[in-house]
Amino acid sequence: MRRLVMIFIASLLLFGPAAAAQAHPVGTTGMLVEVEGDRLALTLQLQLDQLNKYPGLDLTAGDPIPAGTIERLLDEKVAITAGGEACTTEITGIAHGTINDRDAVVVTMVAVSPIGSAPFTVRSSLLTDVLDDHKVYVSRTADGEEAELLGVITATQQSLVIDAHSQKAGLGAMIGHGMHHIADGYDHLLFLAVLLLSAPLVAVRTNAGWRWSQRKTGLGPSLKRILSIVTAFTVGHSLTLLVVSLGWFTPPVRYVETFVALSIAVAAWNLVRPMFAHGEVMLAGVFGLVHGMAFATTILEMNLNLADTLVAVLGFNIGIELAQLLGVLLVVPLIHIAANGRYYGRFCQVVAAFGVAASAAWVVGIWTDTDSVLTPLFDGIAANPLLSYVVFIGAMLLLGFAGGRSPGKSAAEPEGSSQSVSNSTHKSNAKDDALTAAR
Numbered sequence: 001m002r003r004l005v006m007i008f009i010a011s012l013l014l015f016g017p018a019a020a021a022q023a024h025p026v027g028t029t030g031m032l033v034e035v036e037g038d039r040l041a042l043t044l045q046l047q048l049d050q051l052n053k054y055p056g057l058d059l060t061a062g063d064p065i066p067a068g069t070i071e072r073l074l075d076e077k078v079a080i081t082a083g084g085e086a087c088t089t090e091i092t093g094i095a096h097g098t099i100n101d102r103d104a105v106v107v108t109m110v111a112v113s114p115i116g117s118a119p120f121t122v123r124s125s126l127l128t129d130v131l132d133d134h135k136v137y138v139s140r141t142a143d144g145e146e147a148e149l150l151g152v153i154t155a156t157q158q159s160l161v162i163d164a165h166s167q168k169a170g171l172g173a174m175i176g177h178g179m180h181h182i183a184d185g186y187d188h189l190l191f192l193a194v195l196l197l198s199a200p201l202v203a204v205r206t207n208a209g210w211r212w213s214q215r216k217t218g219l220g221p222s223l224k225r226i227l228s229i230v231t232a233f234t235v236g237h238s239l240t241l242l243v244v245s246l247g248w249f250t251p252p253v254r255y256v257e258t259f260v261a262l263s264i265a266v267a268a269w270n271l272v273r274p275m276f277a278h279g280e281v282m283l284a285g286v287f288g289l290v291h292g293m294a295f296a297t298t299i300l301e302m303n304l305n306l307a308d309t310l311v312a313v314l315g316f317n318i319g320i321e322l323a324q325l326l327g328v329l330l331v332v333p334l335i336h337i338a339a340n341g342r343y344y345g346r347f348c349q350v351v352a353a354f355g356v357a358a359s360a361a362w363v364v365g366i367w368t369d370t371d372s373v374l375t376p377l378f379d380g381i382a383a384n385p386l387l388s389y390v391v392f393i394g395a396m397l398l399l400g401f402a403g404g405r406s407p408g409k410s411a412a413e414p415e416g417s418s419q420s421v422s423n424s425t426h427k428s429n430a431k432d433d434a435l436t437a438a439r
Contacts, residue, residue: 029127029136030099033150035164038113040080040087040120046127048103049369053130061103067094070107077126082113087120102369119163128155132383133184138162148308152177171315178319181298186378187260187362188291192233192324194267194355195280196332197348199225200339203274210274212345222336229284230324236288237295238317244296245313246306254366256293261362263287268355271348295320330389334396341399 030045048059054073059065071091080087089111097106111120127134136153138160151160151173182188199222201212243249266287270279299312338344361372372378381388 028134031122031124031136031138031153032141033122033138033162034141035120035162038082038116038118040111040113040122040162042080042109042111042122044074044107044109044126045097045099046105046107047099048105050127050131050134051105053127059105061096065094065096065105070094070105074107074109074126077124077129079123080111081121081123082118083115085114087111087113119161121159121161122153123159124153125155125158128153128158132379148305149173149312154180171311174312174315175319175322177298178295178316179323180319181295181316182320182323184382185294186382187264187358188294189327190355190358191260191264191267191287191291192230192284192327193331194264194271194351195229195233195284196226196328197335197351198271198274198280199223199229199332200336200344201274201348203277203279210276212274212348222339223332225280226328226332228278228281230328232281232285233288233291234321234324236285237292237320240289240292241296241299241317242313244293245299245309251293253297256290256297257366258363259287259290260294261359261366263290263359264355264362265359268352268359271352271355331392334393337400338396339400341402343399343402347399 029047029050030043032043032045034041048061051057051059057066057069071094074091080089089109091107091109093106093108095106097104099106113120122138124136126136128136132155134155138150138153140148140150140162150162153160198212203210204213240249244251263283267280267283269275270283274280275283295316299309299316338347358372358374361374364370365372365375
């Protein structure tokens with residue numbers, strides 16, 4: 001295990017050099033704005049793989065851009081007003097670009113207020129109407145200085161008021177961003193879920209190696225294990241979230257995403273065959289470092305100054321922890337109920353198999369710049385959170401009460417342990433027979 005950890009760390013250092021960060025996280029749209037009197041200048045950074053979600057668009061880097069199609073799209077999806085009146089807008093440039101190491105179309109435009117100097121209201125459904133969890137990060141630039149994040153446009157919050165004195169996003173906004181980020185981060189959630197499923201179990205050494213066995217005590221020990229897992233993950237991701245956000249270490253996004261995906265496969269394997277006692281806690285801490293790097297890209301790529309970065313790190317981390325706490329409160333009691341059932345071990349095996357499949361699908365998607373084949377499934381769950389949770393409740397209760405606990409052994413008794421007990425009983429009986437014969 002130590003050798004694997006050293007190889008992992010060496011790999012991160014090997015791939016450490018990376019391109020400079022851009023103005024918004026991977027998979028989102030960047031909108032850079034600058035206000036001067038009655039004029040609002042906008043720069044839209046639109047990634048090609050996102051734009052191609054619209055029917056009829058099949059953009060490729062280097063090929064001619066269908067300017068007319070892009071202009072019509074912007075005219076339909078982006079509206080700019082001042083004082084309730086429509087602004088005069090003009091697109092001043094459409095060109096290929098590279099944003100966050102991804103091929104993109106960069107559009108520049110200017111809006112002029114009909115009533116002179118006044119706050120502008122930007123309303124946009126661009127990409128958020130075809131991608132439910134898509135975000136548009138709106139940042140202000142002035143005199144070439146670093147961008148200040150003003151806010152985020154989403155499918156449910158489609159407008160933002162902007163003027164020369166707009167307040168930048170503060171601690172409260174970053175807490176919200178952190179909560180939304182972990183809620184939308186299917187890979188982070190799946191990693192944690194796989195680790196938490198082992199909380200009611202205990203790793204025991206058998207003749208066949210380490211195997212899982214179910215605890216015979218109550219909810220308390222499970223909660224203690226869960227606290228250890230969540231704490232290790234929090235310490236790990238908090239450390240790299242700060243280090244990467246401050247620019248002390250800049251890992252390449254694609255490799256970070258790959259390691260995040262692979263962490264799910266490793267956690268899934270541990271759910272079937274524990275690596276060693278309390279291995280899930282070590283996995284949470286070690287891979288928490290990687291997940292923290294992924295969290296940090298959301299902050300790093302906003303190009304915030306030092307003071308704003310520290311506020312963003314604090315708020316973002318608080319948001320992540322609040323979302324994690326809410327998730328634990330909603331699922332852990334149900335997991336404990338399910339673990340009392342006869343089929344919990346089988347259920348863990350099914351979840352582990354799904355985790356490996358999801359991990360592989362994400363890795364393929366990362367390196368082919370395509371969506372995972374499981375994206376529709378995750379999007380469907382995210383689009384119907386209440387229904388999804390009700391289904392989860394039903395599944396956990398069914399596992400907990402269907403069939404009852406297996407007689408004489410736990411629901412998740414490891415393979416090999418029954419054989420060990422059988423051999424021990426056989427030897428004991430043989431010894432008793434020998435004593436009887438001697439008498």
